[in-house]
Amino acid sequence: MITARGLARRFSARGRTVNAVRGVDLDVAEGELVGFLGPNGAGKTTTLRMLTTLLRPTAGTATVAGHDLLRDPLGVRTRIGYVAQGGGTHPECTVGEELELQGRLYGLGRAEALRRGAELTDRLDLADLDARPTKTLSGGQRRRLDIALGLIHQPALVFLDEPTTGLDPQSRANLWEHIRRLRAEHGVTVFLTTHYLDEADALCDRILVIDHGRIVAGGSPDSLKAQVSGDGMTVDVAREHTTAAMDVAGRLPGAHEVAAEPGTVRLRVPRGDQALPELLRALDAAGVPMLAVQVHRPTLDDVFLTLTGRTLRDAEGPGPEAPEESGHAA
Ligand SMILES: Nc1ncnc2c1ncn2[C@@H]1O[C@H](COP(=O)(O)OP(=O)(O)OP(=O)(O)O)[C@@H](O)[C@H]1O
Numbered sequence: 001m002i003t004a005r006g007l008a009r010r011f012s013a014r015g016r017t018v019n020a021v022r023g024v025d026l027d028v029a030e031g032e033l034v035g036f037l038g039p040n041g042a043g044k045t046t047t048l049r050m051l052t053t054l055l056r057p058t059a060g061t062a063t064v065a066g067h068d069l070l071r072d073p074l075g076v077r078t079r080i081g082y083v084a085q086g087g088g089t090h091p092e093c094t095v096g097e098e099l100e101l102q103g104r105l106y107g108l109g110r111a112e113a114l115r116r117g118a119e120l121t122d123r124l125d126l127a128d129l130d131a132r133p134t135k136t137l138s139g140g141q142r143r144r145l146d147i148a149l150g151l152i153h154q155p156a157l158v159f160l161d162e163p164t165t166g167l168d169p170q171s172r173a174n175l176w177e178h179i180r181r182l183r184a185e186h187g188v189t190v191f192l193t194t195h196y197l198d199e200a201d202a203l204c205d206r207i208l209v210i211d212h213g214r215i216v217a218g219g220s221p222d223s224l225k226a227q228v229s230g231d232g233m234t235v236d237v238a239r240e241h242t243t244a245a246m247d248v249a250g251r252l253p254g255a256h257e258v259a260a261e262p263g264t265v266r267l268r269v270p271r272g273d274q275a276l277p278e279l280l281r282a283l284d285a286a287g288v289p290m291l292a293v294q295v296h297r298p299t300l301d302d303v304f305l306t307l308t309g310r311t312l313r314d315a316e317g318p319g320p321e322a323p324e325e326s327g328h329a330a
Contacts, residue, residue, distance in 0.1 A: 001157050001189045002028040002051065004069075007060035008213075009046050020046040022213035023060065028191060030156075033183050035204035036193040037300075039310070043213040044193040045085070048159050051191075052082040065157045078106075081150035081158040085165065088146075091135035095126060095145055098134060099152060106153040113152070120148040124178055140171030144178065151188075158182065160192040164199060176203050197300035207300070211308045221300060228298035228306050230254070231272030235279065236292040239263045245290075248282045272296070 103113025
């Protein structure tokens with residue numbers, strides 16, 4: 001459904017050059033639900049905008065939904081849906097009007113646009129909101145409307161840019177269910193970007209991790225987690241015992257990535273369940289009272305840390321300063 005080779009995009013403005021995407025290869029099969037994961041400024045949106053014809057690549061080639069991205073951008077556009085981060089609804093228009101207008105923009109007749117709109121509002125739990133101005137919708141309802149608008153022309157492939165950013169946990173879980181159903185019941189291929197590891201973990205068959213404009217890892221959530229060697233342990237002690245606890249922890253068989261901050265020691269061990277009693281005995285023998293301990297299986301957070309040396313939290317915040325440049329359809 002998507003094949004991209006060496007896709008790259010450079011922005012230049014005011015004498016500065018930003019290599020936002022530095023040569024991305026992608027293969028997405030029909031019916032896959034793929035997550036594109038990375039911190040702020042990693043190049044997710046830029047890649048998405050290239051794949052959806054909104055931004056011309058500086059290098060590389062791609063075929064999207066059976067059409068060549070550079071030679072046949074119109075062909076690409078008719079077969080894909082793109083749900084951008086901010087959405088684009090008019091605040092005074094009603095849900096029904098927005099859907100009808102979008103359908104007409106895609107060349108549907110009025111009756112067909114209304115029929116599709118009704119089908120989508122039904123499918124996305126918006127059926128009672130037809131007459132409501134979009135400005136009165138909740139965050140979750142608005143995101144579901146954005147998705148309905150992206151699906152009006154029955155695309156085979158839909159791109160969702162951070163679909164759940166800003167939503168409360170319940171609305172996120174609800175939206176995940178709708179995204180799963182898009183694929184399960186309608187065979188739509190879904191390519192989504194997200195900051196959230198739990199989202200990628202819960203939703204995606206496959207995850208691609210992008211950092212500094214390059215894909216640094218890819219695979220199923222489980223296979224990525226398997227790349228992290230061992231379980232994590234977090235040990236809390238009184239601040240004055242931090243160094244002693246770190247020494248003890250570092251001597252456990254197979255202990256690695258041992259790090260400490262005042263009152264807390266973190267490490268990785270091959271098997272957390274086996275290391276725990278040993279750690280308790282060793283701390284006891286060293287006269288270090290332990291206040292609390294946690295053992296956890298590797299998470300995608302750990303994967304990200306292992307691959308990039310940063311946690312997604314470290315990476316939060318604005319990306320490198322870069323001036324705006326308006327995008328051009330290819
Ligand atoms: N129009 C532009 N002009 C100049 N630089 C840009 C432009 N668009 C993006 N960039 C820069 O390219 C890099 C990648 O940005 P991009 O928006 O693709 O990242 P992202 O992974 O989607 O981040 P976020 O999660 O914050 O949306 C950043 O350094 C950004 O500042």
